[in-house]
Amino acid sequence: MTLAVDFGSTFTKVTAISDTGIIGTAKAFTTIETDIREGLHTALTELNRQTGALDYTHRLAASSAGGGLKMVAVGLVPALTAKAASMAACSAGAKVVKTYSYELSDDEAGEIYDINPDLILLSGGTDGGNKDVILHNARVLGSIDRDFFVIIAGNKSAASEAAKIIGGNAVICKNVMPEFNTLDIMPAKDAIRALFMEKIIEAKGLGEAAKIFSTPIIPTPLAVFEGAQLLAESLGPLLAVDVGGATTDVYSMCTGMPTLPNVTQKGLPEPFAKRTVEGDLGMRYSMDALVDVAPELQAYQGNCIADPSFVPAPGSLESEYDAKLCGIAVDIAVERHSGHLERVFTPFGETYYQLGKDLSPIKYIIGIGGPIVYSGNPHGILENAIGDGQEILKPKNPKFLIDKKYIFGAMGLLSRINRELALRIIENECMEV
Amino acid sequence: MNGKTLVMGVIGADVHAVGIKILSHAFEEAGFNVVNLGVMVSQEEFIEAAIETAADAIVVSSLYGHGEMDCRGLREKCDEAGLVGIPMYVGGNLVVGKRNFAEVEQTFLEMGFTRAYPPGTTPEKGIEDISKDLGV
Numbered sequence: 194m195t196l197a198v199d200f201g202s203t204f205t206k207v208t209a210i211s212d213t214g215i216i217g218t219a220k221a222f223t224t225i226e227t228d229i230r231e232g233l234h235t236a237l238t239e240l241n242r243q244t245g246a247l248d249y250t251h252r253l254a255a256s257s258a259g260g261g262l263k264m265v266a267v268g269l270v271p272a273l274t275a276k277a278a279s280m281a282a283c284s285a286g287a288k289v290v291k292t293y294s295y296e297l298s299d300d301e302a303g304e305i306y307d308i309n310p311d312l313i314l315l316s317g318g319t320d321g322g323n324k325d326v327i328l329h330n331a332r333v334l335g336s337i338d339r340d341f342f343v344i345i346a347g348n349k350s351a352a353s354e355a356a357k358i359i360g361g362n363a364v365i366c367k368n369v370m371p372e373f374n375t376l377d378i379m380p381a382k383d384a385i386r387a388l389f390m391e392k393i394i395e396a397k398g399l400g401e402a403a404k405i406f407s408t409p410i411i412p413t414p415l416a417v418f419e420g421a422q423l424l425a426e427s428l429g430p431l432l433a434v435d436v437g438g439a440t441t442d443v444y445s446m447c448t449g450m451p452t453l454p455n456v457t458q459k460g461l462p463e464p465f466a467k468r469t470v471e472g473d474l475g476m477r478y479s480m481d482a483l484v485d486v487a488p489e490l491q492a493y494q495g496n497c498i499a500d501p502s503f504v505p506a507p508g509s510l511e512s513e514y515d516a517k518l519c520g521i522a523v524d525i526a527v528e529r530h531s532g533h534l535e536r537v538f539t540p541f542g543e544t545y546y547q548l549g550k551d552l553s554p555i556k557y558i559i560g561i562g563g564p565i566v567y568s569g570n571p572h573g574i575l576e577n578a579i580g581d582g583q584e585i586l587k588p589k590n591p592k593f594l595i596d597k598k599y600i601f602g603a604m605g606l607l608s609r610i611n612r613e614l615a616l617r618i619i620e621n622e623c624m625e626v
Numbered sequence: 627m628n629g630k631t632l633v634m635g636v637i638g639a640d641v642h643a644v645g646i647k648i649l650s651h652a653f654e655e656a657g658f659n660v661v662n663l664g665v666m667v668s669q670e671e672f673i674e675a676a677i678e679t680a681a682d683a684i685v686v687s688s689l690y691g692h693g694e695m696d697c698r699g700l701r702e703k704c705d706e707a708g709l710v711g712i713p714m715y716v717g718g719n720l721v722v723g724k725r726n727f728a729e730v731e732q733t734f735l736e737m738g739f740t741r742a743y744p745p746g747t748t749p750e751k752g753i754e755d756i757s758k759d760l761g762v
Contacts, residue, residue, distance in 0.1 A: 273675075
C-alpha cells in the first residue's frame with residue numbers, strides 16, 4: 194500500500210494506491226502559512242473516510258508549494274549555454290522564471306533581486322572556453338542581497354574561482370556544455386534535485402513534513418515529467434500539456450528528428466524527454482499574454498486577479514471564458530515547445546533548417562490539470578495544440594487523452610519504487626476525449 | 627596541445643563535407659584545439675561558437691563558389707559581438723570563374739580576413755601561417 198502526496202500551491206492532494214490500482218484520492222487546502230502538515234492531515238482524514246484506515250508501506254511526496262522551485266538560468270550565448278542551462282533547470286522540475294545571457298547588467302541584477310529565486314543555475318563557456326563572462330556574472334550574483342543558492346555548471350576552468358566569488362551558497366557541478374554543441378545536463382539536474390531536497394524543502398517550511406516520507410520530496414513538475422516518461426513507454430512518442438494558475442508546462446517524449454525531406458537539423462541537440470515552462474501563460478496569476486489574444490476578456494481578468502482561487506461553475510459563462518483562455522495557453526505553449534523551419538535559398542534551390550523538435554508525427558496529446566480536465570470541453574481545448582506542420586512543427590493528427598484524476602505526478606512518484614504497477618495504472622487512468 | 631582554439635566550418639549552404647574533416651584532423655594533429663562546426667554553417671554559428679569557446683581564430687572554408695557572398699559582413703558581425711580583431715582565415719574555391727587569385731585575395735582581405743588561400747593549398751601551409759600569427 195502506497196501513499197502519494199502532492200503539496201500543490203493551492204491544494205494538498207493525496208492518493209492511496211494498492212497493488213491493483215488507485216483506491217482513493219482526496220484533497221484539502223495547502224496550509225503553508227501555518228504548518229503544511231495541517232492541510233495534509235485534513236486530506237488524509239478525508240481519504241481515510243473513503244478507504245478506511247490503511248497501513249502504508251511507502252509514503253511518497255512531491256511539492257510545488259510556496260511558489261515551487263523558482264529558478265533563474267544564466268548563460269553566455271542565448272542559443273548555446275543559456276539555452277542549455279534553461280533546459281537543465283526545466284528538466285529538474287523548476288519553474289524557470291527567466292533566462293539571462295552575456296554579462297548581467299545592473300538592471301538585470303535588479304530584476305533577479307525582484308524575482309527572488311530559490312536557486313540560480315550559472316553556466317557560460319565550454320570547458321577551457323570563455324571565462325570572463327561567467328566570472329563577471331558570479332560577481333554580479335554575489336552582490337545581490339538575497340538568499341538564493343547558486344549551482345555553477347559552466348567552464349570548468351573558471352568554476353572554482355566563480356564559487357569563491359559567490360561564497361558559501363555556491364555548488365560546483367559539471368558543465369552543461371563541456372564541448373561546443375554537446376549537452377550534458379544530467380549533472381546539473383542532479384545537483385538541482387539534491388539542493389532542493391537538502392536546503393529548499395527546509396527553507397519552504399516542509400522540513401518537518403519531509404520526515405513523514407520514506408523518500409525525499411521532489412518538485413511536482415519532476416514527478417509529472419517522470420509520469421509522462423512512464424506513459425511514453427507504452428504509448429510511444431507523446432506530448433503532455435499541464436495548464437495551471439501561474440504557468441503552462443509542456444512535456445514532449447520523442448526524438449523530434451526531421452520528418453520532412455530537404456530539412457537539416459540545426460542548433461543544440463534536443464533531449465528525448467523535454468520539458469518547457471511558460472511563466473507568462475497561467476489561468477490566474479499570469480493572464481496578460483492570454484488576454485492579449487482575447488481582449489474581450491479583460492473585465493474577466495480583473496475578476497480573476499481579485500480572486501485567484503475562483504473556480505467557475507460547470508456550464509457557466511465564466512467556465513466558457515476559462516476554456517477560451519486555456520485554449521490560448523495550450524496554443525502558445527505548444528507552439529513555443531515545437532521546433533520550427535527556416536527556409537534558406539541555396540544555389541541548388543530551396544532547403545530548410547529545423548530548429549528544435551519536429552512534433553508533427555506525435556500520436557497522443559495528454560491534457561493535465563484542472564483547467565483542461567474539468568473544462569467540459571477538453572477535446573476543444575487540446576485541439577489548439579494542433580498545427581499544419583508547415584513552418585511551426587506542432588503535432589498534426591494526434592489523439593487526445595486526459596489525466597482525469599490528476600495522477601500523473603503520483604504515478605511519477607510510484608514509478609520510482611514500482612514501475613510496472615505505475616505503468617499499469619497510468620495506462621488505465623488516461624481517458625480518450 | 628598548443629593551447630590555441632580554432633573554430634572552423636564550411637560557410638553558407640555549402641555541403642562539401644570531406645575537406646573540412648581533413649583540415650580539422652590536420653590542425654588537431656598539429657596541436658590545435660579544433661571546434662569543427664561541419665557544413666552549412668552560418669556566420670552567426672561561427673560567432674556564437676567562437677564566443678563560448680573563447681576561440682583564438684576563425685577558419686572558414688568555402689568550396690561551392692559563393693564564398694564572397696557568404697563571407698561578406700562576418701568581420702563587422704565579429705566586431706559587434708565583441709570578437710574585435712579575432713584572426714579570420716578563408717580558403718577553398720572562393721569565387722566562381724577564372725578570376726585571378728591576387729584579385730580574389732584582395733577582395734577577402736578588404737572584407738577583414740587575415741589571410742585568404744587559393745584552391746590546392748596544403749593544410750601544412752595553413753598550419754604554418756596560423757601558428758606564426760598566433761605565436762605558437
